[in-house]
Amino acid sequence: MKILKSIALSGLAFAITGSMFLASCGGSGNGSKADSSANNDNNSIMGAGSSFDNPLFSKMFSEYDKANGVKVNYQSIGSGGGIKGLTDKTVDFGASDAPLTDDQAKAMSGPAIHIPVTAGAVVLSYNVPEIKDTLMLTPDVLAKIFLGDIKKWNDPAIQAINKGAKLPATDIVVAHRADASGTSNIFTTYLTKVSKDWETKVGKGSSVSWPAGIGGKGNEGVAGTIKQTPGAIGYIELAYAIQNNMAYAKVQNKAGKFITPSIASVTAAADIEIPADGKVSLTNTDAPEGYPISGLSWVLIYQEQKYNNRAADKATKMVKLIQWMIHDGQQYSGALNYAPLSAKAVAVGDALLKTATYDGKPILQ
Amino acid sequence: MATPVNNELLTRPDNTSGRVISSSKLPDEVKGTKRVRRSHRQIRTENVFRRTLIIVGLTMVVLVLGILITLIVQSTPSIKSLGAAYLWGKTWDPVRDIYGALPFLVGTILTSFLALAISIPFSFAVAIFLGEYYPKGWFPDLLKNTVELIAAVPSVIYGFWGLAVLVPIVRSFESSIGVSSIGYGIFSSSLILAVMIIPYAASLGRSMIQMVPSNLKEGAYALGATRWEVIRSVILPYTKSGLFAGVLLSLGRALGETMAVTMVIGNTSFMPKNIFSTGNTMASVIANELPEADKTVYNSALIELGLVLFLVTVVINMIGKRVISRFTN
Numbered sequence: 001m002k003i004l005k006s007i008a009l010s011g012l013a014f015a016i017t018g019s020m021f022l023a024s025c026g027g028s029g030n031g032s033k034a035d036s037s038a039n040n041d042n043n044s045i046m047g048a049g050s051s052f053d054n055p056l057f058s059k060m061f062s063e064y065d066k067a068n069g070v071k072v073n074y075q076s077i078g079s080g081g082g083i084k085g086l087t088d089k090t091v092d093f094g095a096s097d098a099p100l101t102d103d104q105a106k107a108m109s110g111p112a113i114h115i116p117v118t119a120g121a122v123v124l125s126y127n128v129p130e131i132k133d134t135l136m137l138t139p140d141v142l143a144k145i146f147l148g149d150i151k152k153w154n155d156p157a158i159q160a161i162n163k164g165a166k167l168p169a170t171d172i173v174v175a176h177r178a179d180a181s182g183t184s185n186i187f188t189t190y191l192t193k194v195s196k197d198w199e200t201k202v203g204k205g206s207s208v209s210w211p212a213g214i215g216g217k218g219n220e221g222v223a224g225t226i227k228q229t230p231g232a233i234g235y236i237e238l239a240y241a242i243q244n245n246m247a248y249a250k251v252q253n254k255a256g257k258f259i260t261p262s263i264a265s266v267t268a269a270a271d272i273e274i275p276a277d278g279k280v281s282l283t284n285t286d287a288p289e290g291y292p293i294s295g296l297s298w299v300l301i302y303q304e305q306k307y308n309n310r311a312a313d314k315a316t317k318m319v320k321l322i323q324w325m326i327h328d329g330q331q332y333s334g335a336l337n338y339a340p341l342s343a344k345a346v347a348v349g350d351a352l353l354k355t356a357t358y359d360g361k362p363i364l365q
Numbered sequence: 366m367a368t369p370v371n372n373e374l375l376t377r378p379d380n381t382s383g384r385v386i387s388s389s390k391l392p393d394e395v396k397g398t399k400r401v402r403r404s405h406r407q408i409r410t411e412n413v414f415r416r417t418l419i420i421v422g423l424t425m426v427v428l429v430l431g432i433l434i435t436l437i438v439q440s441t442p443s444i445k446s447l448g449a450a451y452l453w454g455k456t457w458d459p460v461r462d463i464y465g466a467l468p469f470l471v472g473t474i475l476t477s478f479l480a481l482a483i484s485i486p487f488s489f490a491v492a493i494f495l496g497e498y499y500p501k502g503w504f505p506d507l508l509k510n511t512v513e514l515i516a517a518v519p520s521v522i523y524g525f526w527g528l529a530v531l532v533p534i535v536r537s538f539e540s541s542i543g544v545s546s547i548g549y550g551i552f553s554s555s556l557i558l559a560v561m562i563i564p565y566a567a568s569l570g571r572s573m574i575q576m577v578p579s580n581l582k583e584g585a586y587a588l589g590a591t592r593w594e595v596i597r598s599v600i601l602p603y604t605k606s607g608l609f610a611g612v613l614l615s616l617g618r619a620l621g622e623t624m625a626v627t628m629v630i631g632n633t634s635f636m637p638k639n640i641f642s643t644g645n646t647m648a649s650v651i652a653n654e655l656p657e658a659d660k661t662v663y664n665s666a667l668i669e670l671g672l673v674l675f676l677v678t679v680v681i682n683m684i685g686k687r688v689i690s691r692f693t694n
Binding site for chain 1: 461
């Protein structure tokens with residue numbers, strides 16, 4: 001009977017957490033019940049969003065706390081969660097791997113500004129022991145593989161790019177992310193740009209209807225599938241691939257060059273004219289040495305910082321924090337395999353931060 | 366039957382809470398002709414205890430109803446815009462706002478019942494072994510604790526084990542019988558689920574089998590029955606409703622399992638073609654996609670999946686209750 005009791009208890013626990021979870025969903029859906037009480041401490045700033053940014057942010061925030069005594073509580077709940085949090089005003093800033101969509105921007109009470117904060121890349125890792133040299137991929141072949149049109153490794157289209165390689169007749173097993181993620185968003189945005197077929201059949205988003213392959217949970221799930229399954233190919237974050245010593249392919253960029261993904265080639269891809277609003281996709285850029293599947297990550301804040309009885313002091317501290325992140329904070333990028341911002345991106349970020357206001361007056365003088 | 370129990374309770378010497386009943390008054394009490402005088406404290410304790418029970422009971426009912434209502438309210442946008450086509454639609458495409466839950470419904474039911482079919486021989490064997498053959502001794506103790514430990518291991522551990530060990534084994538098994546050899550899929554998930562749900566049916570079955578009155582079994586033995594015959598014609602008929610209740614518990618666990626399944630099922634939103642193909646379950650779709658579901662209809666379609674899962678569980682439980690009452694009558 002013991003087991004019955006424990007089952008009943010765990011059932012109860014499940015029911016309670018379940019209802020709390022749903023209740024909190026309901027609360028955030030309404031959006032009006034913003035929790036301003038949690039934000040009263042002016043030396044503590046709340047942020048939420050991208051899990052891609054989390055390792056870098058953890059390092060940055062701990063260093064910033066040491067130097068300035070301002071604590072940042074960052075919750076790595078995914079870009080969508082960060083945007084939701086900012087919309088509901090439960091956090092002071094959000095972080096996202098994709099700019100706000102029109103619908104998302106409309107749902108917010110006021111205009112939000114996008115400050116580019118770091119850049120990363122999505123790489124294609126594969127498990128084909130027969131390929132001794134690095135695999136090379138063109139955008140067209142890549143899209144066909146992920147559409148399920150190219151099914152075998154020794155397909156003439158792949159052989160034509162990798163002339164020297166002895167390609168096996170094994171089936172291609174495509175691995176993709178099962179959970180919604182900014183990594184998928186960058187990758188599908190790229191495929192949508194380079195392939196008409198992909199654009200019409202699949203489209204871009206943080207979760208899409210994958211025409212081929214199997215889904216793994218998180219970078220580690222996709223990486224596990226690739227490592228284990230002979231003939232697998234899948235996309236993962238550059239930082240994850242470097243840390244785990246995984247083989248990854250060179251991808252042909254817009255200029256026609258096959259580029260090895262690296263911090264340098266991502267920074268090169270980001271070295272383009274950045275529009276004044278900071279919203280730009282780094283996929284398939286014109287940069288001749290740039291890796292084509294790169295992406296920026298943004299910090300999102302409201303342009304008008306006086307809302308929910310926020311103190312001017314707090315708004316100033318947050319804007320100063322973000323200013324530090326795009327300047328001094330960038331020194332921590334390299335060690336953690338993030339690409340530092342280009343000078344142009346930093347200049348745009350600075351200009352954007354100057355537009356942030358408190359009660360109509362600029363925060364940074 | 367009830368009288369001796371009452372007697373013992375009323376005359377227990379360790380009751381020092383100012384009881385007024387003496388054993389000499391007992392015969393009257395048993396006949397129900399005389400009211401027993403109780404102290405105020407006793408009555409108060411009694412009332413408080415009864416109220417606590419009622420409140421706890423009501424809380425459970427309110428909680429479950431509350432969850433159901435929340436699910437219905439939150440899934441209204443998707444019910445309104447997608448209608449009943451949601452249930453038999455085969456496409457799940459968040460980019461184009463097309464949501465059909467059928468592949469996930471099929472995936473959930475397929476994995477759960479397959480897991481149940483694999484686990485039942487094991488859980489019944491363990492139940493009979495521990496309940497009838499060897500109730501005491503070091504090996505039965507070890508087996509009992511091991512089986513209970515299976516229920517205590519977090520599901521992410523099973524998922525990890527499945528990913529690292531089970532999937533490669535299934536892959537070589539699949540290629541040896543000539544079906545698609547990915548290793549991930551419905552079959553692997555069912556195997557993992559089968560291991561996870563064994564303890565529920567086994568533990569309940571064991572306690573049921575131990576509760577079979579020994580005079581029944583001794584009677585059968587006295588008539589010359591072998592052990593197998595006793596199990597078949599005395600123990601199993603006597604315990605079948607309990608064994609079935611255990612199976613139902615296992616099934617409930619299998620239907621709702623998320624983490625271990627999502628790690629090995631392959632997470633594809635197509636209709637599974639056979640038990641070796643990849644698929645997805647409702648619980649794992651919710652877990653994977655809810656955090657980033659920013660569009661209203663998308664979010665609500667995911668919550669509607671939760672509602673469907675809730676209703677599937679309720680329906681299966683109701684059918685189970687029917688079957689149990691059929692069995693016992």
